[in-house]
Amino acid sequence: MLTIKNLHVSVEDKEILRGINLQVNAGEVHAIMGPNGSGKSTLANVLAGREDYEVTQGEVIFNGQDLLDMEVDERAHAGVFMAFQYPVEIPGVSMATFLKSAINAMRVVRGQEELGPAQMLKFIRERLRMLGMDESVLRRSLNEGFSGGEKKRNEMLQMALLEPTLAILDETDSGLDIDALRIVADAVNKLRSPERAFIIVTHYQRLLNYIVPDYVHVLYDGRIVRSGGKELALELEARGYDWIKEEVAAG
Amino acid sequence: MAITTSVHTQKDLLTHFQQLALQMLGSNGQQASRWATLRRAAIERLPAVRFPTRRDEDWKYTSVSAITNETWALGRAVPIAAEDLSRAFFDGLDALRIVFVNGIWQPELSTPLSEWPKGLTLQPLVEAVDRHGNEWVVQVLKQRLSHVNPFVTLNTALSQDGMLLQTAASACIDLPVHCVFIATEQDEPFVQAPQLFVDAHPNSKLTFIEHYLPQGTAAPRYFTCATTQVRVAANAEVHHYRLQREGAWGRQINYCAVTQARDSRYYSYATDLGGMLVRNNQDVILEASNTETFLNGVYLLGGEQHVDNQTFMDHAVPHCQSNELYKGIVMGKARGVFNGKVLVRPDAQKTNAFQQNSTLLLSPTAVMDAKPQLEIFADDVRCSHGATIGQLDENAIFYLRTRGLSEKEARKLLQFAFVAEVLDRMPDEPVRQAVCQLVQDKLDELS
Numbered sequence: 001m002l003t004i005k006n007l008h009v010s011v012e013d014k015e016i017l018r019g020i021n022l023q024v025n026a027g028e029v030h031a032i033m034g035p036n037g038s039g040k041s042t043l044a045n046v047l048a049g050r051e052d053y054e055v056t057q058g059e060v061i062f063n064g065q066d067l068l069d070m071e072v073d074e075r076a077h078a079g080v081f082m083a084f085q086y087p088v089e090i091p092g093v094s095m096a097t098f099l100k101s102a103i104n105a106m107r108v109v110r111g112q113e114e115l116g117p118a119q120m121l122k123f124i125r126e127r128l129r130m131l132g133m134d135e136s137v138l139r140r141s142l143n144e145g146f147s148g149g150e151k152k153r154n155e156m157l158q159m160a161l162l163e164p165t166l167a168i169l170d171e172t173d174s175g176l177d178i179d180a181l182r183i184v185a186d187a188v189n190k191l192r193s194p195e196r197a198f199i200i201v202t203h204y205q206r207l208l209n210y211i212v213p214d215y216v217h218v219l220y221d222g223r224i225v226r227s228g229g230k231e232l233a234l235e236l237e238a239r240g241y242d243w244i245k246e247e248v249a250a251g
Numbered sequence: 252m253a254i255t256t257s258v259h260t261q262k263d264l265l266t267h268f269q270q271l272a273l274q275m276l277g278s279n280g281q282q283a284s285r286w287a288t289l290r291r292a293a294i295e296r297l298p299a300v301r302f303p304t305r306r307d308e309d310w311k312y313t314s315v316s317a318i319t320n321e322t323w324a325l326g327r328a329v330p331i332a333a334e335d336l337s338r339a340f341f342d343g344l345d346a347l348r349i350v351f352v353n354g355i356w357q358p359e360l361s362t363p364l365s366e367w368p369k370g371l372t373l374q375p376l377v378e379a380v381d382r383h384g385n386e387w388v389v390q391v392l393k394q395r396l397s398h399v400n401p402f403v404t405l406n407t408a409l410s411q412d413g414m415l416l417q418t419a420a421s422a423c424i425d426l427p428v429h430c431v432f433i434a435t436e437q438d439e440p441f442v443q444a445p446q447l448f449v450d451a452h453p454n455s456k457l458t459f460i461e462h463y464l465p466q467g468t469a470a471p472r473y474f475t476c477a478t479t480q481v482r483v484a485a486n487a488e489v490h491h492y493r494l495q496r497e498g499a500w501g502r503q504i505n506y507c508a509v510t511q512a513r514d515s516r517y518y519s520y521a522t523d524l525g526g527m528l529v530r531n532n533q534d535v536i537l538e539a540s541n542t543e544t545f546l547n548g549v550y551l552l553g554g555e556q557h558v559d560n561q562t563f564m565d566h567a568v569p570h571c572q573s574n575e576l577y578k579g580i581v582m583g584k585a586r587g588v589f590n591g592k593v594l595v596r597p598d599a600q601k602t603n604a605f606q607q608n609s610t611l612l613l614s615p616t617a618v619m620d621a622k623p624q625l626e627i628f629a630d631d632v633r634c635s636h637g638a639t640i641g642q643l644d645e646n647a648i649f650y651l652r653t654r655g656l657s658e659k660e661a662r663k664l665l666q667f668a669f670v671a672e673v674l675d676r677m678p679d680e681p682v683r684q685a686v687c688q689l690v691q692d693k694l695d696e697l698s
Contacts, residue, residue, distance in 0.1 A: 048653050072652040081653070088650040092668030101664060102654040109655070141668075158654060 001026045001197050002067075002166055007058035009039075009046050016042045018222035019058070024166070027194040031208055031233060032201045034219035035241040040201045041085060043219070044170040047199075048082035049075050062166065077109040081164030083155035085171040090142040095154075098142045099124055103161055127160040131187055149180030156187035167191070168199045173207040185210030205237035218244055261302055261319055269297045271325050272408045286380040289392045293407035300401040312588040312620040313559040317528045318474055318502055326353030326411065326443040326473070329435050335466050336360060339431040341685035346429035346460070349373065349414060353434055353473070354443025356412040370422025370455070376413035376446060388415060388448055391480050400532060402504045406444045406478045413446025418455035418487070427458040427490075427679060432475065434465045434501065440472035447479045451487040453512075458490040458679060464525070465498035475503040483515040485539070491519045492682055496689065497526035499554075506532045513539035520677050521560070522686050523550040523579075524693050529558040537599075540570040547677075549670045550579030551690060552587055552617075553697040559588035564606075566599040569629075575606040578673050579619075580666055582697050586618040595627040595634060602629060606636040611643065611669055663694050 002024040009017040016039045024030055034040050046053050047060065049072035060067040067075060090098070103123070104114040115123060128135055133153060143151050152172050159167050172184050188198060188211050200211060208216075208230065216232040217224045220241070225248050226232065236244075272294040276287060302319050303310035331352050340348070347367060350360035356375065358364075367373060379385040380392075395403050418424060432445055451457050461479065465471050475497065483489050489509075497503050503526050509517055523529060535544050550558050564573045573593070581587045589608040610619045621638035643665050651661035670690060677683035 050649060071658075072649060073655055073657050076653055076655040084650065084653075088644070088647045090644075090647050090650070090665070090668060092671040093664055098651075098654075098664070101656055101660065102651075105655040105657070105660065162654065 001063060003061045005059050005061075007046070007060060008056045009042055010054045010056050011042070011052060015056070016053075016222055017046070020222075020224060022217065022224065024197050024199060026165070026197055028215065029192065029198045029200065029211065029213045031213040031216045032199060032219055033203065033205070033216060033233065033236060035245075036203065038219045039222045040203075040219050041170055044082060044168050044199070044201050047080065047168055048072070073105075076162070077106060079165035080168070081159050081162055081166070082168045082170060083152070083159060083172050085174060087143050087151045087155055089144045089146070091144045093142045094138070095140055095142055096138040099138070099158070099161060102158070106162055124161065127157060130190060131157055131160060132183070133157060148175045149177065149183070152176060152180060153183055153187075156184055160187060160191060165195060166197050166199070168201070170201050171203060172200075173202055173204065181207060182210060205233045208233045220244055220248055262298075264319055264322070265297050265300055267322065268405065268409060269294055272297070275325065275409075275411065284381045285389065286377045289380070289389065290408065292396055293392075293404055296396055296404055297408055300404055302401055309561065309590070312586070312590075313528075313530055313557065315504070315528075318504070321440050321474070323474060324437065324439040324441045325409065326355060326434070326441045327437060328352060328355040328357070331357070331360070331433065331435065331466060333360070336431070336433070338467075339433060339462060339464060340429065341681050344427070344429070344679075344681035344685065346427045347371075349428065349430045351412065351430070351432045351443070351445050353437070353441065354411045354432075354445050356414060368424060368426065370419040371424050371428075371457070372417045374415045374417075376415055376448065379415040379448075385415065387450060387482065391448070395478075400506055402476055403478060403506050406446065406476045406506070409442055409444040409476065410446045411444065413448065415448040415450065416457075416459065417450045418452050418457050420452040421454040422452070423456040424458070427460055427682070429460045429462065432461070432463045432477070434471050434473045434475070434498065436466070436469055436471040437473075440474065442474045442476055444476045446477070449479070449481045449489065449491075451481070451483050451489050453484045454486045455484070456488045458492070460492040460494065460682065462494045462496070463503065464496040465501060470499040470501075472500050473498075473502070475501065475505065477503070477505040479505065479507040481507070481509040481517070483509065483511045483517050485512045486514040487512075488516040489518070490678065491517070492677070492679075493519065493521040493531075494686060494689070495521070495523045495525060495529060495531075497529065499525070499527060501526045502528045504530045507534070509533075509535045511535065511537050511539070511542045511544065514541045516543045518545045519547060520673075521546075521548040522690070523548070523552075523558045523560070524689060526558065527556060529556075530561070531559065532561045532563075534563040534565070535573070536565045537567055537571045537573075540568050542571045544571070544573040545676070546573070546575040546577075547673050548577035548579070549673045549690070550577070550581075550587055551670070551693045551697065552579065552581045552585035553583040554585060555583070556585040560590070562591045564593045564604060566593070566595045566602045566604060568598060569600045569602070571599065572603045573605070576673055576676075577608045578610070578670050580611045580613060580669065581617040581619050582613045584614075584616045586620070588620045589638070590622045590624065591636070592624040593626070593634065593636070595625075595629050595632055597628045599629045600631045602632040602634065604632070604634040608637070609639045609641070609669075611666065612640050613642065659698055663698055666694050667691060
């Protein structure tokens with residue numbers, strides 16, 4: 001589904017990613033871990049299409065298409081979704097208006113008919129129920145005044161409604177208490193399917209207690225320095241990141 | 252020699268206006284009445300009127316040469332088909348209608364007086380003065396003779412029709428009054444000078460809408476020189492919508508004066524979408540304590556539009572609240588002006604006055620002049636004002652685009668959201684929805 005080859009990315013002439021290689025297949029859950037400043041969020045944002053990053057080398061192929069050549073909204077239409085580390089607060093745009101606009105924009109490009117008000121409400125209600133969320137959220141402005149947990153839960157709601165084929169969670173667990181963490185994990189687990197892949201970017205192993213990954217990759221200094229199964233995450237939890245740093249330094 | 256030329260032109264224009272006004276007065280054949288005397292006094296004052304220049308502080312950002320350089324005829328009553336009116340009315344809004352065409356009241360297009368509800372009366376101003384001896388109207392028209400704003404004098408001299416809307420004491424009028432001012436194409440550019448007087452008696456409640464638009468989608472050449480006078484008596488409540496959709500050529504200068512008595516509430520919702528040159532003057536004079544005033548404004552400007560909002564809140568007495576929120580979007584080569592003056596006089600202790608003007612400036616050639624002006628002479632008051640000029644948040648655009656919205660859709664959604672804060676304050680749902688739709692249409696047109 002997603003193939004990243006020798007990806008180099010700079011921000012303001014500073015090289016952040018220095019040759020990333022990654023293969024993600026449908027149905028897989030990949031965790032990307034690493035210490036602060038290793039380039040985890042840069043990778044997530046480059047995949048979503050943020051413009052502040054300059055790709056200097058390499059390529060990203062998503063379902064046969066050159067992802068880096070696609071506009072931000074085209075990537076969304078193709079099935080890429082990113083749950084933000086810091087979801088943007090947008091006063092004046094109600095959740096209901098926003099969700100309807102996004103769902104129908106997606107449906108139109110996918111050649112489906114727009115949902116009418118009744119069908120739309122039914123669909124949104126069903127997903128709210130799936131995530132155990134209250135309908136009153138629809139009357140609020142998008143993310144405005146939401147607590148950290150509410151914002152992340154809202155990202156999960158959007159993921160459930162937009163039904164991406166590749167979902168990237170950018171440090172969705174940061175700043176969450178254990179209950180909010182469970183809610184996020186629960187949403188991911190409910191949406192896991194053989195057609196859908198996840199890339200979960202996280203600093204801590206604790207989220208992976210609830211979302212069991214197929215693969216764990218350690219990103220350090222702009223490169224994936226180690227890959228393994230779920231047990232690698234446990235090892236990182238037990239030993240921290242220093243031994244990885246030392247191994248890399250030793251060459 | 253440019254100054255000489257312009258003085259000469261102004262004098263010619265005023266003489267011309269005076270002749271037009273005298274013809275009109277003569278044709279009414281009522282020279283002896285009280286009404287005609289008041290009109291004649293205004294007409295006699297015309298030669299002494301001096302149009303403002305950019306050297307006048309209150310007109311620093313707005314030139315009226317698009318008005319003073321033209322030669323104007325008077326609006327004529329022309330037949331207008333009922334279907335032409337459909338653009339003027341809102342879906343789902345049951346309202347009492349007052350229709351003006353080119354400044355002339357059209358009773359046959361308006362709600363018949365027999366169908367007006369109990370507690371609400373409508374009278375042509377001439378009847379209010381000559382038949383009913385309405386001293387309030389007389390007094391206001393007399394005061395206007397020496398008004399500092401020359402367009403107020405011009406309106407008094409040139410007005411072909413004016414209406415007085417009155418609530419009875421304690422009448423709560425459920426139906427809004429929808430006043431439509433339609434302009435049609437004439438052979439020459441013309442002036443329409445409607446007058447609207449609204450008198451809300453004690454403990455009454457009234458909603459009225461002023462709605463300016465051209466016939467069809469043409470761009471007739473006209474100048475709306477309108478005045479509105481509102482008196483909110485003790486414990487009365489007035490909701491005043493003003494929807495300005497003048498045609499692309501249209502010019503409008505209006506003057507709205509509001510006086511508020513004890514415990515009264517006045518809410519205005521002004522939306523400026525059309526017009527080439529528009530100047531809104533909104534004065535609110537608080538005459539007794541414990542009043543509440545909200546002035547809400549939205550403006551969406553593109554092309555070479557120029558819209559100037561002047562507000563004046565006069566806190567003369569203690570314990571009054573005022574709240575002003577004007578938000579707008581300026582694109583293309585358009586220019587917006589906001590000049591909000593709040594005067595808190597020495598006696599006006601415990602005043603609570605808030606003012607905010609925020610503008611999105613979305614093109615390098617668009618201009619916004621924001622001038623909040625607080626003059627506070629009392630020491631125990633809470634007053635605040637703010638003016639911001641900004642662009643759309645690129646992070647928000649990125650966020651929306653990651654959810655599948657195109658850049659254009661994302662920008663439009665954020666633009667609408669920016670002004671929605673003001674639109675959401677409109678309490679009448681069918682009116683709010685109609686205005687929201689017109690705002691969306693204008694955003695589509697501008698994007």
